[in-house]
Amino acid sequence: MRRTCVRILIAVPVVALLLSASSGAAQGPARQEYVARLEKICRPGSEATQRAVGGTRADVRAERLRLAATKVAKAKTIFSHTVAAIAVVPRPDADRTTLTRWFTALGRETVALERTADALRREDIPSFQHRWADFIHEGNKANNVVVSFGFNYCDFKPSRFV
């Protein structure tokens, strides 16, 4: 009985989200409304990322690379979940092309973060240096696509990772 209740509780918001996504697809929200909605989704992920990667810089400096890998991998999981959650939000009609480019850039950022964690796990320092630079670069590129949207929590902020 209790398990059923939990399932229903999980299912209701998911169905509501899918319904809102399909109903909004025809018209699309205004940009301001869209930004507000995404910021609400990104905020907990952004705060959780900061908590997850706390001390990573010191770990890298002390060459505790496997420990750093665990933290970066956790950040990647949070990041992927956030991207998946914001991807289903109906997009403003006028911004569809820009947002498609943004989501493509976010996909590349996710891959770069995964490769960074992988390089740390393998304790492959040259690869880590390269992947980390890629991750920063991809993050900046993603930001530049949506600079006019004025995101805060959905923006890539390298300071959250170092």
Add this chain to the structure above:
Amino acid sequence: MAATLLSGTALSVGLAGAEQSGRDGVEATLDGSITPDRLPRRHAAPVFITLSGSIQSSVGSPPPRLSRIELAFGAPGGLSTKGLPVCPRRLLRNATQRQALDRCRSALIGHGTILTEVPLARSRPLLAHAAVLAFNGEARGHPAVWVHAYATAPPVSFVLPFYLHRLRAGGFGVVMRAPVYRALGRWPRLRFFRVTLGRRYRADGVLRSYLNARCPLPPRFHSLSLPLARIRYEFAPSPTVSIPILRACRAVD
């Protein structure tokens, strides 16, 4: 027309490789680099830092008034003003670039360019591309930087005071704050800047450097992207736009 073309070039240069951030219809950028780009791991070496930034509107109207600008960079202990001559700010007021240099050459610590806008008519704002000199100053016993801007057409001469604070904690060693609105008034409005700071000088027979940095990477690392600088543009009444930038730190043994 020439001024507009010039400003267009400056802005596009400013935006090309820079980090961008936007909020409430304002788009701002920050770019930066450090020279030399390879630094020792253990001891600090003399460096020059170049920073550039731009402000523009994403909604067509002129950007809101900039009330304060804050620039953080360097590492703790990276700033040295010991024995460096100080230029009194009053000597720079209403001075041409030549007069400023004649009066304060020994305190020169940087140079660059600045683009300001006077939006008298919305369709054709007056743009002033001014040469900038930065001088070592002092305010209430603390180090300061007087940024002197001068242009002939249209005639522009102003001093933007940056008050420096040494930081003991956090990722940066120095923070520079300028009360832009209090210093410049309603006009002109900052659109773009590029400034290089740094100076080698001799004091008490010792060769010193205004800015010093090292690349404190672990032994097996040779290069890593680390925070170089952070800018905060505070507009009145809002928004505040903050942009941190990371750049490759390359270590030499």
